[in-house]
């Protein structure tokens with residue numbers, strides 16, 4: 001049986017439970033779920049409007065492109081570009097600021 005990934009997502013005073021595919025970025029999952037999230041550069045890792053906070057659970061580590069943005073913008077430890085990471089944990093708790 002295939003494992004089911006999901007995320008509890010907090011945004012704009014709301015909470016949603018969203019099915020997650022670990023094969024695509026968190027951003028792509030949130031767009032599929034019709035959550036309100038910025039994506040000015042369409043997932044190119046440039047604009048930082050897709051940033052999220054990973055409250056609980058594991059996601060893939062930042063690659064060089066994202067690391068540059070994280071340093072430039074002084075991101076918190078758990079602050080990530082959702083277009084640049086994928087789920088590793090079955091259960092995630094995420095906040096869209």
Ligand code: FES
Pocket residue numbers: 027038039040041042043044045046047048049050051081082083084
């Ligand atoms: S959509 Fe622009 S950095 Fe993620």
